[in-house]
């Protein structure tokens with residue numbers, strides 16, 4: 001299939017449109033600072049932040065911190081994904097687990113999970129482990145409930161079709177339920193990923209211990225506002241790259257799904 | 265021994281917070297090996313329900329269904345089905361859907377391809393092999409469902425208005441194809457349709473059902489010779505339509521206390 005020139009232009013326009021608001025915001029930021037409308041200590045210009053960033057790159061420290069935050073985020077994401085899908089699926093398969101799990105999930109959902117951080121520090125120390133556990137716990141509930149919702153109600157005609165085509169009862173789960181629930185599961189993962197980034201950074205802010213969160217907290221302690229903004233900028237960038245990557249994976253995995261072909 | 269025995273079948277759908285619906289009430293029907301039987305009846309009289317019971321997807325409230333003398337306990341690949349709503353696997357392409365049952369049978373890839381292609385060509389979907397179902401029209405989806413069932417080569421074909429979404433021309437072509445498959449491969453067919461002429465043309469017996477609760481009103485022998493004149497087909501269809509008409513009218517009489525289909 002090939003895109004027509006009209007379609008291609010529409011896509012190009014779409015990309016520009018999509019970024020226009022961000023670019024405008026950056027321009028506004030830069031403009032306000034250049035015009036000396038605010039104290040450069042409270043809000044350093046974007047160009048200043050980027051210059052600082054270029055300088056910091058040489059030191060290597062910032063790169064190491066970014067890598068550390070990325071590692072914690074992804075480790076927690078993989079754990080939350082694997083554990084969440086396994087629990088969500090088990091709850092759909094077993095009535096006793098459902099009876100046990102459904103109220104627990106509803107109960108746990110609205111708790112600000114970060115409140116558990118002091119406890120995890122007691123249990124797992126102040127280093128990587130407590131941060132990763134904290135982030136996993138915060139994100140796993142979302143994955144559980146998305147997976148459970150997706151696998152709980154499957155069109156019975158799909159199950160019947162498969163059975164009349166020779167699929168064994170026990171194989172229905174992998175062959176029909178999982179593919180049918182894939183859109184819901186992926187949605188759960190897409191919500192969990194930025195959540196992992198946010199919680200990782202917050203844990204680093206609370207317990208110190210390097211990473212981008214630690215970097216920003218130290219910077220603010222030493223009143224280096226350009227460093228704080230650099231941290232925020234980097235976090236936004238990482239978040240964007242991660243969520244965009246997952247969205248790409250979704251489009252690829254769900255090429256069959258009607259929702260994925262609607263482009264406006 | 266008959267191929268399908270439907271003995272004293274009653275099906276009541278219990279529903280929360282609503283009176284139960286008696287879909288079938290005392291249905292007896294015997295279908296011999298290689299016989300082509302059509303079911304006609306007003307909407308909501310339980311035709312799909314009967315097909316689902318024979319398929320083993322649901323179980324009867326009373327009575328028993330036997331295949332080759334053995335009671336049905338669940339679905340199986342010996343009974344292929346085309347559902348009224350097609351029920352294609354949306355995550356598989358046309359080819360993937362048609363190959364699904366073949367893969368379940370353990371047929372090697374190459375052979376699978378060949379068989380699937382044959383049936384895709386047969387239902388006139390050549391060139392759509394790699395397309396996902398949501399990009400197909402209703403009629404095309406229906407043809408995929410037909411190909412998916414036929415590719416598996418089940419002994420019993422259960423078909424729920426399998427040509428319902430097709431245009432008149434495609435419908436005629438596929439009727440011929442189905443008749444040819446039935447003639448050559450000797451299948452037992454249970455075929456639901458609203459088109460009485462289609463029923464007469466295809467089948468050896470036409471079962472006319474009453475308005476809900478569904479019972480068998482009449483079974484008409486329609487085993488015309490292959491070279492029967494069109495007039496004979498039309499005349500028989502006329503007769504059956506006259507019987508069916510009463511039931512259809514009964515099903516839509518205003519003030520009828522039985523709830524209407526939404």
Ligand SMILES: Nc1ncnc2c1ncn2[C@@H]1O[C@H](COP(=O)(O)OP(=O)(O)OP(=O)(O)O)[C@@H](O)[C@H]1O
Nearest residue numbers: 277279285287306307308309310311312313314476
């Ligand atoms: N799962 C269900 N739960 C409750 N009632 C049902 C269910 N399935 C069917 N029914 C009811 O049973 C009756 C028979 O339904 P069925 O689908 O078998 O009719 P049908 O003869 O196939 O109709 P149509 O020609 O419109 O397809 C209808 O009144 C319907 O409302």
Ligand SMILES: [Mg+2]
Nearest residue numbers: 311312348424
């Ligand atoms: Mg029906």
